[in-house]
Amino acid sequence: MGGFFFGGPRVVMVRSVEDGNQVASYQIRKSAENNDWIDVDRICSENANSLSNAEVSLWIRSKFIIGEFSDCYELCISNLSNRESIPKVETCRFLIRSASKIDEEKLNHSIQLFSKFFPEDIELNRFILQSQYRNLEFSDCL
Numbered sequence: 001m002g003g004f005f006f007g008g009p010r011v012v013m014v015r016s017v018e019d020g021n022q023v024a025s026y027q028i029r030k031s032a033e034n035n036d037w038i039d040v041d042r043i044c045s046e047n048a049n050s051l052s053n054a055e056v057s058l059w060i061r062s063k064f065i066i067g068e069f070s071d072c073y074e075l076c077i078s079n080l081s082n083r084e085s086i087p088k089v090e091t092c093r094f095l096i097r098s099a100s101k102i103d104e105e106k107l108n109h110s111i112q113l114f115s116k117f118f119p120e121d122i123e124l125n126r127f128i129l130q131s132q133y134r135n136l137e138f139s140d141c142l
Helices: 022-033 037-046 053-065 069-081 089-102 104-117 122-134
Strands: none
């Protein structure tokens, strides 16, 4: 089921650096260097079952940059749930950024997940402060 969308979160299988398609890895890296995020998304989608952690990070970035916020959010959630160790802060940042473009419920969920792994992160604290301000929770803002 890796990489396909069946109404739930995407499941992305992460491979080790030694495995996988070296041509696709090269194409992903070169497309990212050229800021061709649509191509990064296309190549990653075609190779979803054999992406390294670094390639999944580029795929997440591409989804956000090309404005596919729901897909970015789902990819981040999938990536966070498939990890046995602490996730990259970048994944949590794209999770919260994409959630802020979708709706308040996803934003609150993202804040909770982000807080679990990186409670002192400046971007997380900025989103919390903005949320408190929007909700007129001025004493909490202080």
